[in-house]
Amino acid sequence: MTTDWKGLLGDAMKDFGALAKGNPKIMEGIQVFDAAGAVHGALDAKTRELIALAVASTTRCDTCIAVHAKGAIEAGASREELLEALGVAIGLNAGAAFVYSSHILSAFDSLAK
Template identity: 70%
Template structure:
């Protein structure tokens, strides 16, 4: 195992707890936002967790990965479903790099004109 995800999650919970204790308003604000974003409606919990993991891949958040991998497994997400969600994240990141590469080329061309 490259990362001990259970240990990482425990350490993150402690660190975030210390932050919340030092500034309770931060935790209150986060809980309000999380509650609003977690309201169950059109998407079931498993789908929401798969989306969360795809986003965690694009934002590169190890704590998000640990939290949502655990939640996705508990929600009954299959490995195949996770692989499909991650394929979407990978494709989107590739597309974004392609689009931004064209923007970079345009910016370069603008600045290199004499």
């Protein structure tokens, strides 16, 4: 499967911007959810992004994959750390997580260039 992860991410950011402009309360709500996930500060940004990618493999959300692959790269995640996190997701969700983990790996490699 070939996906233009950079293009998908750029399109998603434009779409998110349009949605936020059309209904600012939606963006405010998403920001509240996002901030709530880090409220205790027990996990660093890299760990949270790796968890998000593991979850994205089980929810099969390509936009989530692009957004959080970019976030993981920016937070300093290594490919090896990503592979370990995806291994946990695959162990819990078997086949579907395996397929989407390959998408995540592709996104990570593409966006790291």
